[in-house]
Amino acid sequence: MNVNQFGLPCVPYLTFSQCVLQNQHERIAHVPTQNCMKYDLCRTETPTELLQKTKTIGKSVKTLRQWKHSKNISNSGDSSRKKGFIFKLLCYNVLAQSLLEEHPYLYQEHVQENLKWKRRWKNLKQEITEQDPDIICMQEVQETHLTDYFNITFDSLGYKSLYKKRTGYKVDGCAIFWKNDILDLLEYETVEFNQNHSTAIDRDNVAIIAKFVPRLYPKAEFIVATTHLLYNPRREDIRMAQVQLLLTELDRLAYKLKCKDENDTYKYVPVILTGDFNTQPFSPVYELITSGKFEYQYHHLFMKNRLLSPHLGITDTCQHIEILKKRMSKEPGNASDKHLTQLQHRESNFYPVRKSPSSEHKGLFCSGQLSHQLKLKSVFKHNLGDKREATTYQDEWVTVDYIFYSNVETTNNKVIEKKLKVMSRYTIPTEDQLNNVKIPNSEIGSDHLLLAAKFVIQE
DSSP states (O other): OOBOTTSOBOOOOOOTTTTOOOOTTOOOOOOOTTTOOOOOTTOOOOHHHHHHHHHHHOSOGGGGOOEEEOHHHHHHOOGGGGOSEEEEEEEEEOOOHHHHHHOGGGGTTSOGGGGSHHHHHHHHHHHHHHHOOSEEEEEEEEHHHIIIIIIHHHHHTTEEEEEEEOSTTOOEEEEEEEETTTEEEEEEEEEEOOOTTOGGGOSOOEEEEEEEEETTOTTOOEEEEEEEOOOOTTOHHHHHHHHHHHHHHHHHHHEEEEEEOTTSOEEEOOEEEEEEOSOOTTSHHHHHHHHSEEEOTTOTTOOSSOSSOGGGOBOTTSSBHHHHHHHHTTOOOOGGGGGGOOOOBTTTTBOOOOOOOOGGGGGGSSOSEEEOSSOOEESSOSEETTEEBOSEESSSEEOOEEEEESSEEEETTEEEEOSEEEEEEEOOOBTTTTTTOOSSOSSOOSSBOOEEEEEEEOO
């Protein structure tokens, strides 16, 4: 045991990552009192403390961000790109106050006044409303704040909403708000990642998938989904399993019944996938989402030749086996085929009888490689030369929040967008620009930065 000059045991400094200890539900453990002083959010700091902390906040984050047109939009002169339904989408992990107060050691260098909920809510509301988004995807929305803060505010602005609390004893969840005067909700699904009898997917994370249609463009259906994946940095395998399940549900809901493209094959309605994925742009999860495939069998982060149990009926092509069989037999599935899935859902009291796949389909499971057909790409670049964009601080400034959109192909390093196109994006600061910034602060209400993009979808 290491001792200091006084002969006392040395207590190691705990980093953000080390504070997260694994147990059955991957809960963040309380740091012992000798490692961490618990700060009182009701305490008033002295003028000297406030001055010292204010010096570390750095420049205004908002001055580092601006709306930037897509090169394809601004340089092509193609006016057809501007025809169709134009909408702005925002994604934001708003930081549940209960999580902040449970782990005050993570914010001990912040101005404590900026951590109080009423101050944070004022900033959150201003950040979101000044962007005037048509669709808002949120994570870490505290259930007890839903009625008195989020709903009452956004209802008055003409939004409707969906909410899904994390399963188990968690008190926060995901939400989607949309402007009711321009969008109709066709159908939706909430996804629970805690599935019994599957150790790779027994955490309480959730997702929401919603299918919308613009009122003035009845043929321009599209899907918006949001999620918040497991944090634990050591468990990329669990995040991969969660993404495999989520992509499978997206495949089910986005698959377009009796809709064929020029190659006479069935296709998908456009998809926008958002959220806090707790993984960085060079990770296996990011590779699967953006490249459409990932070989996990010999990867050092994955100890087994499978992620999900075949009893869940989810193939390595991220499709439900029973629905895939219907499609192969010329009977296309649609969202109403939920009864064909083998995913349990506590909220709707749906507990299917699970069975092993037949021998003729066993090759679709445990193959060592995952794939999907949604052709997703990130709205943002993440790397600007030798500088990296960043959306939150976890020992260092990193990117873990994303907006992905579908039906995008890359040929000879050229991005080819189809029905859904990015018109502009709200730029993300780089890690060096954020070097001295602490969030939440006097203008930013969360410990994440919001993401926003403007899209156009054509009929």
